Amino acid sequence: xxxxxxxxxxxxxxxxxxxxxxxxxxxxxxxxxxxxxxxxxxxxxxxxxxxxxxxxxxxxxxxxxxxxxxxxxxxxxxxxxxxxxxxxxxxxxxxxxxxxxxxxxxxxxxxxxxxxxxxxxxxxxxxxxxxxxxxxxxxxxxxxxxxxxxxxxxxxxxxxxxxxxxxxxxxxxxxxxxxxxxxxxxxxxxxxxxxxxxxxxxxxxxxxxxxxxxxxxxxxxxxxxxxxxxxxxxxxxxxxxxxxxxxxxxxxxxxxxxxxxxxxxxxxxxxxxxxxxxxxxxxxxxxxxxxxxxxxxxxxxxxxxxxxxxxxxxxxxxxxxxxxxxxxxxxxxxxxxxxxxxxxxxxxxxxxxxxxxxxxxxxxxxxxxxxxxxxxxxxxxxxxxxxxxxxxxxxxxxxxxxxxxxxxxxxxxxxxxxxxxxxxxxxxxxxxxxxxxxxxxxxxxxxxxxxxxxxxxxxxxxxxxxxxxxxxxxxxxxxxxxxxxxxxxxxxxxxxxxxx
Numbered sequence: 255x256x257x258x259x260x261x262x263x264x265x266x267x268x269x270x271x272x273x274x275x276x277x278x279x280x281x282x283x284x285x286x287x288x289x290x291x292x293x294x295x296x297x298x299x300x301x302x303x304x305x306x307x308x309x310x311x312x313x314x315x316x317x318x319x320x321x322x323x324x325x326x327x328x329x330x331x332x333x334x335x336x337x338x339x340x341x342x343x344x345x346x347x348x349x350x351x352x353x354x355x356x357x358x359x360x361x362x363x364x365x366x367x368x369x370x371x372x373x374x375x376x377x378x379x380x381x382x383x384x385x386x387x388x389x390x391x392x393x394x395x396x397x398x399x400x401x402x403x404x405x406x407x408x409x410x411x412x413x414x415x416x417x418x419x420x421x422x423x424x425x426x427x428x429x430x431x432x433x434x435x436x437x438x439x440x441x442x443x444x445x446x447x448x449x450x451x452x453x454x455x456x457x458x459x460x461x462x463x464x465x466x467x468x469x470x471x472x473x474x475x476x477x478x479x480x481x482x483x484x485x486x487x488x489x490x491x492x493x494x495x496x497x498x499x500x501x502x503x504x505x506x507x508x509x510x511x512x513x514x515x516x517x518x519x520x521x522x523x524x525x526x527x528x529x530x531x532x533x534x535x536x537x538x539x540x541x542x543x544x545x546x547x548x549x550x551x552x553x554x555x556x557x558x559x560x561x562x563x564x565x566x567x568x569x570x571x572x573x574x575x576x577x578x579x580x581x582x583x584x585x586x587x588x589x590x591x592x593x594x595x596x597x598x599x600x601x602x603x604x605x606x607x608x609x610x611x612x613x614x615x616x617x618x619x620x621x622x623x624x625x626x627x628x629x630x631x632x633x634x635x636x637x638x639x640x641x642x643x644x645x646x647x648x649x650x651x652x653x654x655x656x657x658x659x660x661x662x663x664x665x666x667x668x669x670x671x672x673x674x675x676x677x678x679x680x681x682x683x684x685x686x687x688x689x690x691x692x693x694x695x696x697x698x699x700x701x702x703x704x705x706x707x708x709x710x711x712x713x714x715x716x717x718x719x720x721x722x723x724x725x726x727x728x729x730x731x732x733x734x735x736x737x738x739x740x741x742x743x744x745x746x747x748x749x750x751x752x753x754x
Contacts, residue, residue: 261285262381264367266563267360269470269555272463275359276352282359282381284366284374291368292377298573299371303330303445310578313446313569334448338415341408341452344396349406349457351389351421353682356460357410358384360562361451370450371571379414379441388413388432389421392457398663399586399674402566403457406675411451416440446569453567458589461678462558465593468685469551469600472692473544475746476603477510478718478754479696480540481517483610484533485711486702488619491515491524493538506552507545514540516754521712530619536609543606550599554592561589586674590657593677597684601649604684604691608642614698615639625701625729632732635698638739642694645687652680652687693742697726704728714752721749 260275263285274280284292302310309315314330349357362380365372383390390413396405412418413429422432433440483489492498494514499507518524532538569580615635617623626634656677662669700719703711710716725745726738 259283262359262363262366263288264291266559267363269463269467269559272356272359273467276355279387281385282362284362284377284381288366288368289374292366292372292374295368295371295571295573296373298576299446299571299578302578310569313449313578330445331443334443334445335415337448337452338408338411338443339417341404342412342418344393344405344409346393346395349392349394350464350682353460353464354389354392354410355384356463357392357407357456360456360459360463361407361410361454363562364454364456364565364567365450367565369565369570369572370446370567372447372450373441373444376414376441376443376447376451379438380411382438383413383420386436387422390429391419391421391426394679397457397675398661398668398671399455399458399590399676399678400584400668400671401664402453402455402568402584403586403675404452406457407452407454410456414441414451415443449569450567453584455561455566455584455586455589455674458586458593458674458678459558459562461675461682462554462589462593462596463562465596465678465682465685466551466555466558468682468689469596471746472600472603472685472688473548473551474751475689475692476544476547476607477513478517478715478752479607479692479699480537480544480610481514482703482711482715482719483614483695483699484514484537484540485518485521485523485715486699486706487533487537487610487613487621488523488526488528488530488706489533489537490528490530491518493533494518494541499541504545504549506548507541509548510545511541513754517714517752518712519714521715522709523706523711526709534609534613536606536613540606543602547599547603550595554596554599557588557592586672587657590672590674590677593674593681594653594655594657597649597677597681598653600681600684600688601646601653604642604646604649604688607688607691607695608639608646611639611642611695611698614695614702621702621705625698625705626731628731634729634732635701635735638694638697638735641739642691645691649684649687652684656680689746690739690743693739693746696722696746697738697742700726701729714754718752721745725749 259281365377390410392406392409397403416430418429494511499511566583569578615624623629624634624636626632656673659673726741
């Protein structure tokens with residue numbers, strides 16, 4: 255890999271590589287190995303079509319319930335173009351640009367494995383869109399997550415044909431206009447190519463990856479903010495001691511307790527004498543709740559990593575075995591179940607966070623009601639807790655599983671579907687909501703800490719709070735609280751954080 259570029263090859267993609275590519279706007283190139291594999295599978299399919307006297311699904315036949323209708327060899331290109339045009343019917347809100355770019359990357363990676371029999375020029379054009387920051391307009395709704403993500407992937411690849419719209423240089427434009435400006439001819443799809451582009455789980459997978467990248471941050475934020483809240487609440491360290499967790503050795507639970515011990519090392523507040531012998535569950539059971547979420551996120555991350563390194567279109571071409579196999583790798587059940595699980599797990603981080611926020615403003619353990627010096631005249635931090643409670647409630651609604659539903663389609667040919675696309679879009683909304691809930695907790699815990707002065711929390715957390723205070727001020731009297739909340743959200747998205 256040279257500076258500024260990343261080679262697409264059959265080698266597995268990792269989360270670290272994806273973050274590197276997206277975060278640094280690296281250019282994508284095809285490796286020599288992938289070029290060879292792509293050309294090999296395409297040459298094999300061309301020979302097979304020329305020699306075959308039997309119908310080949312989706313190649314010389316119609317699609318779905320129309321699979322028994324054979325298509326003339328003269329119409330194979332038109333068949334693939336019609337497939338993209340007719341399936342491009344995703345609607346609703348636009349998909350975030352970072353998700354769309356990842357869809358391009360993941361599809362190019364899947365095609366690079368040489369089991370899809372597409373033209374090299376088609377894959378290269380996908381990379382051209384990515385490298386030139388041309389973002390196809392794709393909408394959230396329309397995929398059943400079963401024959402792959404048909405509708406959104408059709409929208410994604412309309413620009414290859416000169417149709418649809420794209421974002422380019424910050425402006426939404428007709429694709430044909432952008433192609434003309436760049437001197438690019440539309441791609442003429444050949445046999446199977448439309449099916450290879452539209453079958454696949456790259457819509458679900460891209461949402462899953464983006465949500466997981468956020469989740470990796472959220473589980474870290476929740477420990478740092480939870481530790482600050484624990485100390486500001488004058489909580490106890492005993493529930494985080496190693497010996498109790500060895501007796502129930504879930505990995506995430508052990509890791510969480512260790513994180514809290516490290517984060518709170520050297521805290522004057524934690525070392526002071528306590529008059530209470532127990533904390534509420536929202537503090538005492540942090541290792542059990544945060545830990546279970548960590549374990550869930552780690553499990554889901556393994557499922558999604560397997561998915562993004564898989565071939566999920568159909569039919570699948572095996573040149574070395576002289577086989578073209580029609581199967582069901584496009585079915586989104588692994589992702590649907592995992593994304594529902596991810597939303598549920600993340601929502602628990604938000605749920606327990608809101609309860610800690612409530613305890614901080616409740617006037618317990620020497621803290622003033624609503625965390626202001628003059629409550630009554632000032633409402634202080636009363637209403638941020640309302641906002642957190644509202645978002646927690648919304649998350650509960652969003653966590654209704656999508657994967658338990660199935661509505662048959664294509665005249666019952668596709669008689670069980672995953673609804674994984676709906677699980678995907680919901681999970682990302684939950685992750686974004688949890689960030690807001692944690693931001694509200696941080697806003698409160700940093701405020702509460704000031705009422706414990708001159709005693710200090712740990713050096714690690716004091717440094718964290720000092721960084722936070724460069725962005726968000728202590729509240730002395732009623733002010734525009736939404737500004738503080740939004741600044742806290744931005745701090746969590748971009749701020750500097752402690753190592754522990």
